[in-house]
Each structure stands twice: as structure tokens, then as C-alpha cells.
Amino acid sequence: DTGVSQDPRHKITKRGQNVTFRCDPISEHNRLYWYRQTLGQGPEFLTYFQNEAQLEKSRLLSDRFSAERPKGSFSTLEIQRTEQGDSAMYLCASGRGVGGETQYFGPGTRLLVL
Amino acid sequence: DQQVKQNSPSLSVQEGRISILNCDYTNSMFDYFLWYKKYPAEGPTFLISISSIKDKNEDGRFTVFLNKSAKHLSLHIVPSQPGDSAVYFCAATGSTLGRLYFGRGTQLTVWP
Numbered sequence: 001d002t003g004v005s006q007d008p009r010h011k012i013t014k015r016g017q018n019v020t021f022r023c024d025p026i027s028e029h030n031r032l033y034w035y036r037q038t039l040g041q042g043p044e045f046l047t048y049f050q051n052e053a054q055l056e057k058s059r060l061l062s063d064r065f066s067a068e069r070p071k072g073s074f075s076t077l078e079i080q081r082t083e084q085g086d087s088a089m090y091l092c093a094s095g096r097g098v099g100g101e102t103q104y105f106g107p108g109t110r111l112l113v114l
Numbered sequence: 115d116q117q118v119k120q121n122s123p124s125l126s127v128q129e130g131r132i133s134i135l136n137c138d139y140t141n142s143m144f145d146y147f148l149w150y151k152k153y154p155a156e157g158p159t160f161l162i163s164i165s166s167i168k169d170k171n172e173d174g175r176f177t178v179f180l181n182k183s184a185k186h187l188s189l190h191i192v193p194s195q196p197g198d199s200a201v202y203f204c205a206a207t208g209s210t211l212g213r214l215y216f217g218r219g220t221q222l223t224v225w226p
Contacts (some may be wrong), residue, residue, distance in 0.1 A: 015122075022146075026143070029188070033212070033213065033214075036212075040218065041218055041219075042118075042203050042216030042217050042218050042219055043142055043158065043214070044214050044216070045213040045214065045215075046221075048212050048213060050212075055212060056212055056213065058213075090159055091158070093157075093214075098144055100146035100165075100207050100208055100209040100211070101146070101207075102148060102160055102163055103148075103160075103214055104160060105150075105157035105158045105159070105160075106157050107157045108155075108156065108157045110155065
């Protein structure tokens with residue numbers, strides 16, 4: 001049973017650079033979620049997909065952020081023109097696609113913007 | 115607007131005793147509640163959940179209680195073990211909602 005995987009696990013970048021993260025969900029899961037966590041806070045919702053359709057985006061997801069799930073399998077989250085405030089743990093989760101369900105998280109990608 | 119609240123940022127318990135972690139919510143659309151455990155530099159690990167049609171769910175040493183009228187849930191760990199030391203997050207969602215709403219977490223420390 002392969003869990004949710006994320007790549008890379010750590011990323012250090014300079015302010016103004018673009019970064020892209022990848023998430024591979026559990027294979028039979030239709031839904032894929034992105035969250036962001038900063039120190040002392042719980043995970044905050046960014047966006048989610050049902051298969052390849054992006055169903056909801058948070059107000060936190062500024063126009064510098066874009067997420068895709070082109071074939072309904074893996075997903076990418078891109079941050080353009082990174083800012084120091086983007087430094088956080090980016091978490092991906094997947095679920096079967098039923099409302100009110102358990103979501104299973106990957107190990108996260110820790111981003112540090114210098 | 116914090117729709118899920120964990121008012122105790124930390125809890126310290128002796129090994130073998132009971133740990134009780136509390137969580138309050140405000141949104142009446144929430145009908146499914148979860149607890150996650152998180153170690154530093156790792157993603158949250160699912161622990162236990164409860165649907166709003168129940169008031170108790172048990173899994174080994176972990177029991178979650180739900181009081182819908184008070185919009186309150188709690189996680190009981192009995193007996194507590196040092197390996198239980200971690201941050202515990204309460205989360206909630208609903209059948210018409212996709213996302214999870216999280217509290218800010220409670221750092222549990224179990225000492226020998």
C-alpha cells in the first residue's frame with residue numbers, strides 16, 4: 001500500500017524565483033488536496049481536485065500560485081516570484097472522493113525563501 | 115475566522131495516565147471529525163475519526179467523544195505512552211464540503 005508521496009522534501013530558493021512541487025496521491029483516490037502549514041498553525045486549505053477538475057480554491061491562493069492535475073493522477077503546485085512569506089510546509093493529501101471523508105497526507109515539502 | 119479551536123496549546127501527562135485533548139467547533143455544517151498526529155518535519159498522520167451520527171468511537175488506546183449540542187469533541191488516550199508525544203490536530207469537514215478545517219494543535223508530552 002503506497003501512501004501519498006511528495007517531491008522534493010525540502011526546497012531552498014531565493015526571493016523572486018519560481019518553484020514547483022509534485023504530489024502523487026494514493027492510486028485509487030480521486031480527490032487531491034493542497035494545504036500549507038506555518039509554525040504554530042494548523043494546516044490551511046489551498047485548493048483541491050476531483051480527478052482533473054479543480055473544484056475549490058482558497059483566498060490564500062494568490063495569482064502567484066497555480067495548481068494542476070492534468071490527467072487526474074499526480075498534481076503540481078507552482079509558486080511564481082516567491083516571497084519570504086511563502087516559506088512554509090506544503091502538504092498534499094488524497095481521499096476517495098466522498099464528501100466528509102478521511103484525507104491521508106504526504107510527508108510535505110518544506111520551502112524556505114531567502 | 116477559526117471554525118475549529120483547540121484552546122490548549124500544550125498538555126503534559128505522566129506515562130500510564132490518561133491524556134485528554136479537547137476541540138471546539140462553530141460550523142453546524144460539520145458532520146465528520148478527525149484527529150491527526152504530527153511529528154516535526156512530517157505530514158499529519160490520521161489517528162481516528164467520528165461521524166456526527168455517533169457520540170463515541172474507539173480504536174485501541176484512542177477514543178473520541180463527540181458532544182454535538184456543545185459542539186465539542188475530545189480525544190482520550192489511555193494509557194499514555196512516551197511515543198504518543200507529538201502535536202495533535204483536530205479537524206472537521208462536512209458531506210457538502212471538500213476541505214478539512216484544522217485547529218492550531220495541542221503539543222502532547224508524555225513523560226516517564
